[in-house]
Amino acid sequence: MRFAFKTAYEHDLGLFRDPVQRRYYAALLAGVILLPLAIPAYLSDMSMVFIYGLCGLSLMVLAGYTGLVSLGHAAFLGIGAYAHVYFTQDLGLPWIVGVALATVAAAASGVLVGLPALRMTGVYLTIATLAFALIIQEVFTRWEHVTHGLKGRPVDKPVIFGVSFASDLAFYFLCLAVLIAGLWLTANLLRSPTGRAWVAIRDSEIAAQSMGVHLARYKTLAFAYSAGLMGAAGALFAHKIGFLAPDIFTVLLSIQFLLMVVVGGLGSLHGALYGAVFVALLPVLISEARDHVPVAAGHLAAALGKGVGDAVYLSLDRFVKQPGLEPGIFGLILVLFILFEPLGIYGRWRKIWLYFSTFPLYKAATFRRQKTYMRSERLR
Amino acid sequence: MSLFTADELVVNFGGIRAVDGVSFEVEAGQVFTIIGPNGAGKTTIFNLISRIYDPTSGRLLFRDDDITQVPPHEIARRGIARTFQNIELFEHASVLQNLLLGRHAHATRRFAQELLFLPRVRARERAHREAAEKVIDFLDLQAYRDSLVVNLPYGVRKVVEMGRALCTEPTLLLLDEPSSGLSVEETADMAFWIQDIRSLLGITVLMVEHDMSLVSAVSDRVLALNYGRVLACGTAREVQEHPEVIKAYLGG
Numbered sequence: 001m002r003f004a005f006k007t008a009y010e011h012d013l014g015l016f017r018d019p020v021q022r023r024y025y026a027a028l029l030a031g032v033i034l035l036p037l038a039i040p041a042y043l044s045d046m047s048m049v050f051i052y053g054l055c056g057l058s059l060m061v062l063a064g065y066t067g068l069v070s071l072g073h074a075a076f077l078g079i080g081a082y083a084h085v086y087f088t089q090d091l092g093l094p095w096i097v098g099v100a101l102a103t104v105a106a107a108a109s110g111v112l113v114g115l116p117a118l119r120m121t122g123v124y125l126t127i128a129t130l131a132f133a134l135i136i137q138e139v140f141t142r143w144e145h146v147t148h149g150l151k152g153r154p155v156d157k158p159v160i161f162g163v164s165f166a167s168d169l170a171f172y173f174l175c176l177a178v179l180i181a182g183l184w185l186t187a188n189l190l191r192s193p194t195g196r197a198w199v200a201i202r203d204s205e206i207a208a209q210s211m212g213v214h215l216a217r218y219k220t221l222a223f224a225y226s227a228g229l230m231g232a233a234g235a236l237f238a239h240k241i242g243f244l245a246p247d248i249f250t251v252l253l254s255i256q257f258l259l260m261v262v263v264g265g266l267g268s269l270h271g272a273l274y275g276a277v278f279v280a281l282l283p284v285l286i287s288e289a290r291d292h293v294p295v296a297a298g299h300l301a302a303a304l305g306k307g308v309g310d311a312v313y314l315s316l317d318r319f320v321k322q323p324g325l326e327p328g329i330f331g332l333i334l335v336l337f338i339l340f341e342p343l344g345i346y347g348r349w350r351k352i353w354l355y356f357s358t359f360p361l362y363k364a365a366t367f368r369r370q371k372t373y374m375r376s377e378r379l380r
Numbered sequence: 381m382s383l384f385t386a387d388e389l390v391v392n393f394g395g396i397r398a399v400d401g402v403s404f405e406v407e408a409g410q411v412f413t414i415i416g417p418n419g420a421g422k423t424t425i426f427n428l429i430s431r432i433y434d435p436t437s438g439r440l441l442f443r444d445d446d447i448t449q450v451p452p453h454e455i456a457r458r459g460i461a462r463t464f465q466n467i468e469l470f471e472h473a474s475v476l477q478n479l480l481l482g483r484h485a486h487a488t489r490r491f492a493q494e495l496l497f498l499p500r501v502r503a504r505e506r507a508h509r510e511a512a513e514k515v516i517d518f519l520d521l522q523a524y525r526d527s528l529v530v531n532l533p534y535g536v537r538k539v540v541e542m543g544r545a546l547c548t549e550p551t552l553l554l555l556d557e558p559s560s561g562l563s564v565e566e567t568a569d570m571a572f573w574i575q576d577i578r579s580l581l582g583i584t585v586l587m588v589e590h591d592m593s594l595v596s597a598v599s600d601r602v603l604a605l606n607y608g609r610v611l612a613c614g615t616a617r618e619v620q621e622h623p624e625v626i627k628a629y630l631g632g
Contacts, residue, residue: 009509012476013502185495192494192501193487193508200470200481207468210430211548212456212485221491267472 002357015187032176036169042284043168044240049280050175051240054182054233056260056272061186062226063258064266065195067202068219069126072113072133073257076227078140078249080106080234085155085244086146095160099235106231107224109136114223118216133254140246152245155238165239175236182229187269189225198222259330263337265344274345282333286326293320383408383584384429384552389438391424391608398424399435400608406552411578411585411598415619416605417628422588423465424608426556429586430462431455442552456485459551463541465560465588469529475540476525479512482547486511515543518581519573535566542573546581553577555587559594567594574598592620604628 004011004018016022036043055077063069083105088098113132117125140147147153157166158174165174189195197218200208209215238244256279264275297316301309322328341348355362382405391399399421406412414422427433429440431452440448442458450458461482470478486508493501516522519539529537538558545553558574559567571594577583578598589595595602596616604611604625612622619625 009506009513012509013505188497189494192497192505193484193489194491194494196473196477196481197484199473199477200484203470203472204468206432207464207470208481209432209452210456210462210468211481211544212453212487213481214451214453 013191015184015191029180036172040169043172045281045284047168047172047175047236047240049276050172050179051233051236052260052276052280053179053273054229054236055257056264056276057182057186057269058226058229058233059257059261060264060266060269060272061189061198061229062222063261064268064271065190065202066198066219066222068117068222069122069258070129070226071126071251071254071258072129072131072136073226073230074249074251074253075133075136076106076110076230077234077237077253078136078244078246079109079227080231081238081244081249082140082147082234083231084235085153085238089156090146095158099232102235103228103231106234107228110223110225110227110230111220113227114220117223118219130251130254133249133251137246137249140249147244147246150246152243155242155244158239171239175240178232178236182232183269186229190269194218194221259334261344263334263344265346267343268346270349271344271346274349278333278345282330283326286329290320290325293317382406383443384586385439385441386425386429387439387441389425389428389440390436391421391428391433392436398608399428401438402605402608402610404603404610404613406584406586406601408551408584409578409582410600411574411587413595413599413602413616414586414588414605415590415592415595415602415625416611419607420605421608422605423556425605426462426554426588429455429460429554456548456550459549460554461545461548461550461552462554463538463545463556463558465556467534467537467541469537469541469544471530472528474526474528475521475532475543476512476516478529478540478544479515479547480508482515482544483508483511485548511549512547515546518546518576519543534561535563538562538566538570539573546577546583550583552584552586555585555589557588557590559589559591567591570594571597592616596620 002018002020006012011018016025035046039046055073058076059070059073080102084098084102087093087101088095093101113129117128120128141149143149144151157164158171159165160174165171190198197208197213200211200213201215201218201222205215241248260275260279261272262275263278264273265271294313294317297313300316301313303309304312319325337344343350384406386402386404389399389402390397402421402425404412414425416422424433428435431447431450431454435448438448439446442460445458447455447458470481473481488504490501516525519542521536521540521543524532524536524540529540532540538561542555542558545555555574558570562570574585574587575598578585585598599616601613602616602619603613604619604622606624606628611624611628612619614622
């Protein structure tokens with residue numbers, strides 16, 4: 001176990017706990033930069049992880065840190081995506097300006113949702129955001145001048161300052177850069193008075209108010225910031241999928257974002273990223289399994305001999321070819337997480353880490369009180 | 381002129397008159413205690429002062445200003461801080477973060493600067509930290525600085541909550557039942573702290589309290605309430621011996 005020996009208040013203001021942790025993150029960054037060499041075939045999937053990571057950050061600020069659960073975040077993603085495509089392709093504005101305007105447009109709509117939402121708490125707020133998402137989806141369908149309605153509209157490859165980011169490799173690094181920028185800005189906010197005010201609102205509105213936190217201002221700010229991040233993610237998302245249609249930004253996508261932060265672990269930036277990796281890569285894993293399991297099962301069957309081997313082969317083969325396998329496994333994992341690890345992947349990771357760093361002195365009771373975190377306070 | 385004046389406060393909740401024409405004055409540098417049986421309207425008065433409730437009629441004066449219409453988040457900035465009867469700490473934040481949130485009334489709102497964490501944000505954070513550390517030293521909270529509030533025992537939470545209120549650098553500190561749920565030793569500590577807050581930090585204390593030994597130990601003036609009305613006001617001894625007060629507590 002490492003102990004951070006602090007000698008100045010400055011040590012608590014840094015982004016990293018100590019130099020060792022800084023080196024861990026530097027190594028992680030190097031790993032992510034070198035990753036394309038290792039898995040060139042999966043670059044496109046990895047860009048999706050980064051974009052989902054941004055979406056996770058966005059919802060983490062709102063649900064994990066401010067305690068406002070939204071089921072309408074796909075709408076902000078859509079607003080960002082359509083705004084970006086409209087400004088860059090119809091109006092011919094530069095890419096950077098397009099992303100900036102997409103962020104602003106989404107943030108402005110975030111304020112619009114945030115204002116009436118100030119009077120609502122808990123599940124009522126969630127329903128209101130859900131209604132907002134449904135309305136926006138209808139707007140996407142009807143506002144044909146901008147969105148081209150149900151016909152959908154193709155999206156060009158990104159070109160920034162005359163440099164094309166059409167290749168998977170270039171787009172991978174573009175998404176990575178935006179994700180790191182988003183992480184940095186969010187981490188900055190969270191170590192400032194604004195971030196503390198958000199956490200205060202999450203844990204006790206009445207106390208936050210008595211300490212001088214203007215509830216309306218900070219809730220609106222959380223909505224605006226979260227929606228703005230989503231807007232920036234939307235611009236990248238548009239390039240990633242290459243074709244925008246209203247039926248992409250469904251409530252199902254919003255639910256997926258919410259699952260992402262819950263599975264990843266509410267109340268931590270790590271959780272947003274773990275969730276993104278999980279949500280973006282699970283479908284890839286399952287489709288890989290569909291290809292490879294029958295072959296592996298064939299080898300296994302040959303090794304086991306005729307009678308037993310054939311039965312094993314058939315059942316495995318039938319299992320991976322089952323339609324609806326993805327949502328099924330996804331749902332199962334989610335249920336298991338909520339039952340056994342309310343703090344998500346990040347919570348589990350911290351326990352494992354603590355187990356090894358304090359071995360053999362780990363005691364399970366350290367985390368006994370954590371379950372209240374979700375049950376009573378989150379959806380009040 | 382007194383520091384804080386409540387003038388003919390009345391609050392109706394539907395058909396119930398929770399506070400009925402209560403007036404009192406708190407002088408600067410006093411420890412002023414409100415006592416009374418359950419449901420007497422003590423906490424309601426606190427909620428009026430921190431502007432969580434609106435009075436039906438009456439006025440609140442603080443340092444010559446009428447604060448009856450001031451929004452609740454402004455109260456801390458004016459110099460009134462409070463604790464809560466059932467501890468309202470930010471449970472999933474560390475003690476230090478809770479104390480720093482107490483500095484919020486002194487925080488400057490510069491969203492763009494915070495987004496980029498510019499050097500001046502860093503300098504302000506350092507100043508807030510220094511102020512919070514003074515409170516940590518004052519209340520002996522060093523050992524708990526980085527623990528999450530959920531993992532702390534009740535007595536320590538009570539102290540942390542008082543520390544958070546002190547971080548706002550108040551002129552008037554409202555303590556809602558500071559000794560409830562505390563052991564005898566912790567209550568004795570609390571009495572010393574309240575005296576220190578008044579004499580060392582020069583903060584005026586207005587508190588609601590049931591423990592009469594604590595009340596007599598620290599209070600300069602005591603106000604007894606029942607059914608929203610003032611029964612008696614004076615020194616602890618005067619109020620305890622007042623026939624109306626004895627009747628309210630013991631019946632008869």
